[in-house]
Amino acid sequence: MYYDRMPQDPVMLLSLVNTKLRDDYSSLEALCDDMQLDAKELQAKLLQIGYVYDPALNKFV
16 A cells, blocks of 8 residues: 555645645545545544645645
8 A cells, every 4th residue: 555655744744645636636536546545544644633635625724
C-alpha cells in the first residue's frame, strides 16, 4: 500500500495531501484511487489534528 510511504507525521501528511489535491487531483477519491490509499484511513489520520476534507474546496481544512 502506498500509505506506508506517506509521511507518518499528520502535519506533514496534511501538507503533502493538500499539495497533491491542489496540483494533481480533482478529488480525494481520485487521489486515493491513484495512490492506492484508503480514504477513510487518511481522513481519520487527519481528523486527529482537526482537519476534515471539504469537497467544494478540494482540500483538508
